[in-house]
Amino acid sequence: MQKLSISRRALMAGLAATPMVGMLPRPVRAATGSIRIVMKDLLTTNPEDVAHIARIEEALAARGHDISIEIVDLPSEGYAEKLNLMLLSGDIPDVIYFQGGDEQIAQQGALMDLRPMIEGTEHLAPALWPHNTARMDNYPYLLYVFPARTKAPVMRRDLLESTGMSAPTTLEEWDALLRAIPGTEVDGNPVTYGIIAPNNTDELDAVFDPAFGIDQTWLQDDAGTWIHSRISDGERQKLAWYASLYADGVLDPEFVTSNWEVKEDKFYTGDVGVVMGTAGPVVGIYEAKMAQVNPGAELVLLTPPAGIQAIDVSKESRGFAVPVTTEQTDAVVAFLDFMASPEGQLMDRLGFEGEHYTRDGDTLAPTDKLGAWYPRFVYDNPNYYQPPISPLSELAQASLQQGVDGFRADNTFVWPADLAAAVDGAETYYRTNAFRFISGELSTEDDWDAYVQGWLDAGGQAMVDYAKEVL
Amino acid sequence: MTKLDHKSSAAGGNGNVPNPDLLTAEIASDQWPGDEFDTPGARFRDGVREWWPYYLMLAPGLIYFALFHYLPVWEAKLAFEDLRIIGPNVWVGLKHFAQLFASPAFFEVLMNTLIISAMKIAFVFPLPIILALLLNEVRSGRFRRGVQSVIYLPHFLSWVVIAGIFIAALSPADGVINDMRDMIGLERRSFMTESGSIRWVLVWSEAWRSTGWDSLLYFAAIMSIDPALYEAAEMDGASRWQKMRYITLPGIVPTIATLFILNVGLFLNAGFDQVFNLSNDAIRDKIDIIDTYVYRLGITGGQFSLATAAGLFKGVVGMTLMLGAHFLSKRLTGRGVW
Numbered sequence: 001m002q003k004l005s006i007s008r009r010a011l012m013a014g015l016a017a018t019p020m021v022g023m024l025p026r027p028v029r030a031a032t033g034s035i036r037i038v039m040k041d042l043l044t045t046n047p048e049d050v051a052h053i054a055r056i057e058e059a060l061a062a063r064g065h066d067i068s069i070e071i072v073d074l075p076s077e078g079y080a081e082k083l084n085l086m087l088l089s090g091d092i093p094d095v096i097y098f099q100g101g102d103e104q105i106a107q108q109g110a111l112m113d114l115r116p117m118i119e120g121t122e123h124l125a126p127a128l129w130p131h132n133t134a135r136m137d138n139y140p141y142l143l144y145v146f147p148a149r150t151k152a153p154v155m156r157r158d159l160l161e162s163t164g165m166s167a168p169t170t171l172e173e174w175d176a177l178l179r180a181i182p183g184t185e186v187d188g189n190p191v192t193y194g195i196i197a198p199n200n201t202d203e204l205d206a207v208f209d210p211a212f213g214i215d216q217t218w219l220q221d222d223a224g225t226w227i228h229s230r231i232s233d234g235e236r237q238k239l240a241w242y243a244s245l246y247a248d249g250v251l252d253p254e255f256v257t258s259n260w261e262v263k264e265d266k267f268y269t270g271d272v273g274v275v276m277g278t279a280g281p282v283v284g285i286y287e288a289k290m291a292q293v294n295p296g297a298e299l300v301l302l303t304p305p306a307g308i309q310a311i312d313v314s315k316e317s318r319g320f321a322v323p324v325t326t327e328q329t330d331a332v333v334a335f336l337d338f339m340a341s342p343e344g345q346l347m348d349r350l351g352f353e354g355e356h357y358t359r360d361g362d363t364l365a366p367t368d369k370l371g372a373w374y375p376r377f378v379y380d381n382p383n384y385y386q387p388p389i390s391p392l393s394e395l396a397q398a399s400l401q402q403g404v405d406g407f408r409a410d411n412t413f414v415w416p417a418d419l420a421a422a423v424d425g426a427e428t429y430y431r432t433n434a435f436r437f438i439s440g441e442l443s444t445e446d447d448w449d450a451y452v453q454g455w456l457d458a459g460g461q462a463m464v465d466y467a468k469e470v471l
Numbered sequence: 472m473t474k475l476d477h478k479s480s481a482a483g484g485n486g487n488v489p490n491p492d493l494l495t496a497e498i499a500s501d502q503w504p505g506d507e508f509d510t511p512g513a514r515f516r517d518g519v520r521e522w523w524p525y526y527l528m529l530a531p532g533l534i535y536f537a538l539f540h541y542l543p544v545w546e547a548k549l550a551f552e553d554l555r556i557i558g559p560n561v562w563v564g565l566k567h568f569a570q571l572f573a574s575p576a577f578f579e580v581l582m583n584t585l586i587i588s589a590m591k592i593a594f595v596f597p598l599p600i601i602l603a604l605l606l607n608e609v610r611s612g613r614f615r616r617g618v619q620s621v622i623y624l625p626h627f628l629s630w631v632v633i634a635g636i637f638i639a640a641l642s643p644a645d646g647v648i649n650d651m652r653d654m655i656g657l658e659r660r661s662f663m664t665e666s667g668s669i670r671w672v673l674v675w676s677e678a679w680r681s682t683g684w685d686s687l688l689y690f691a692a693i694m695s696i697d698p699a700l701y702e703a704a705e706m707d708g709a710s711r712w713q714k715m716r717y718i719t720l721p722g723i724v725p726t727i728a729t730l731f732i733l734n735v736g737l738f739l740n741a742g743f744d745q746v747f748n749l750s751n752d753a754i755r756d757k758i759d760i761i762d763t764y765v766y767r768l769g770i771t772g773g774q775f776s777l778a779t780a781a782g783l784f785k786g787v788v789g790m791t792l793m794l795g796a797h798f799l800s801k802r803l804t805g806r807g808v809w
């Protein structure tokens with residue numbers, strides 16, 4: 001009877017505790033298995049990759065996981081296309097890094113919902129960034145625990161000082177600064193243009209969209225009807241401002257035929273004053289290269305006039321997926337959870353001890369090679385873990401922080417396959433006409449209504465109709 | 472007559488020389504050549520046995536075409552299916568064609584393809600012919616060979632490099648073309664972003680790249696013209712222009728006709744590499760062609776079935792055009808591709 005009472009108490013306690021189980025860190029079960037992983041730039045021909053994987057296997061073994069990891073080689077050039085072809089041929093690894101092209105495969109039900117796998121993990125779940133969580137809610141098939149790829153505007157500190165202005169905070173101040181840059185001298189040479197964005201206006205939009213009221217992709221008009229920002233009044237005002245910058249020689253007139261290499265070259269050689277770089281490592285590269293080309297030159301991080309552009313949380317644009325065909329789910333979870341752990345982060349973010357950093361007791365010091373190392377798998381949210389030393393400069397870290405502080409979720413969503421042609425048609429129409437407005441070939445005063453109708457006809461109407469259902 | 476008799480009659484007593492007596496007897500008996508001996512299979516076997524080194528040399532080409540050109544034709548059925556990486560594809564009939572033709576962008580892309588192809592045929596196709604005729608008139612062999620070497624070179628440059636050259640040369644800020652316009656008092660223009668000029672950039676960059684190389688075929692055809700015709704014409708007092716007009720040009724008409732028909736067959740191949748590298752957002756709606764559309768939507772967008780439908784449409788139209796040109800040429804000139 002006494003035994004029964006104890007059992008009953010234990011059972012009741014167990015039942016009472018059951019709802020809390022999901023909230024507690026779930027110790028990863030000792031996993032055994034063999035994982036095949038395909039990832040861009042992860043190659044057996046790179047001894048650093050092979051050694052990195054080998055030490056991850058050892059560390060997993062020390063935690064009781066008997067997991068072997070096999071790298072599936074795929075050329076980095078045209079990776080997304082080659083990956084699709086490999087999957088179509090029936091070769092489906094256990095962990096697949098997608099850089100586009102995943103939607104079609106997810107829509108076939110071939111990719112796992114990763115949320116149950118991540119939920120309750122000891123390190124992986126708390127390591128997620130806010131945008132990861134939002135994206136997983138909308139599209140749970142890709143995981144990419146890295147900072148959001150926000151754009152951060154930078155310029156030379158001495159150029160800013162030469163203009164006699166302080167760092168801008170409002171659109172008016174930005175306008176004044178950009179117009180002051182052309183002709184201002186640095187190192188005895190006048191800067192030609194105020195700003196450049198490669199190929200299209202994306203990088204400009206990343207900084208200036210919110211200043212024109214474009215704080216989301218889908219906006220509601222006064223009547224509460226959803227309209228796409230591409231045909232909004234804010235877009236019209238923004239394009240008119242870009243056009244004035246273009247006409248006055250502030251915006252580089254060749255921006256649309258310039259790729260990112262041309263952009264950087266013009267920045268380092270003093271042709272252009274302000275550029276936008278991807279927050280984090282890319283900003284760090286700009287800083288290092290600028291100092292290399294112009295010894296002593298420093299960069300200053302600028303603040304967008306009304307916060308950064310809303311971040312697309314419809315889905316991850318790249319990341320890891322697990323196919324439903326895999327029988328290695330436990331091993332994959334153990335692997336990813338380890339990579340998010342402090343030990344895994346030390347490996348993945350700082351490289352090899354003795355080569356990329358040195359250790360003196362508990363003190364770590366970076367070597368010159370740390371800048372050449374890059375994390376492969378996971379980059380924890382800084383609120384969960386930060387490495388003792390950072391390969392990123394203060395400026396690069398500040399640019400990341402700008403993205404974290406200014407995080408706002410966009411309300412865009414994943415388009416169904418049936419609308420692919422409509423989305424492509426509308427986007428092509430927008431891109432060409434946006435340039436024509438900027439270059440002055442079209443007028444935002446006279447040609448706007450025709451442009452709006454053209455955008456709707458080119459596929460925009462189908463997008464709007466679908467958005468009304470979704471939103 | 473028995474099978475053995477056929478063999479003996481064909482091979483003869485010593486295995487190489489037919490026995491005339493037996494041949495005569497067979498003809499007299501009206502039973503030679505017999506059905507069994509004269510079958511296509513037998514002729515093929517004999518042909519292979521006799522010409523096997525040539526068939527061996529032909530084999531890699533045949534295998535290449537079978538693997539990369541004929542086998543994939545079967546996979547074009549993807550245009551009628553929804554693709555599945557797990558499990559069999561799902562047959563959806565003409566769904567992807569309906570989706571394609573319902574897209575306004577597709578007709579814009581089709582129109583761009585037709586316009587660019589037509590411009591290339593009209594302006595680029597005659598250039599190698601003219602160049603070959605002009606080169607043929609150059610007296611100095613050394614000079615001619617030097618010129619030929621130089622004009623072949625662009626053919627070996629990739630479109631990535633050529634695009635870089637043209638973008639730099641046409642730059643409104645410091646491009647050599649605009650510098651020259653500046654010198655003669657013309658305004659600087661952004662040829663790469665103006666909707667009115669970008670198709671001409673495609674045409675003339677294609678001409679720059681391929682005219683020299685393509686003239687090789689015509690020059691080879693000119694070289695095969697009987698020199699006696701020129702000698703006879705000279706004796707009759709024909710001028711150089713008359714020799715070109717009445718001997719050289721008619722002599723290469725079969726080559727021109729064949730290449731024209733093949734070009735018409737490739738009419739919808741407006742040049743993926745070229746357009747892809749010379750395109751930019753400012754003028755994409757003017758030079759987006761079927762191939763770039765298929766690449767963007769299908770390969771990078773993962774819409775393989777839709778892209779296959781567009782590709783199949785292009786293939787069928789191309790085949791129809793080529794057959795049409797072939798039969799028209801047969802009817803008008805008596806010559807075609809075959």
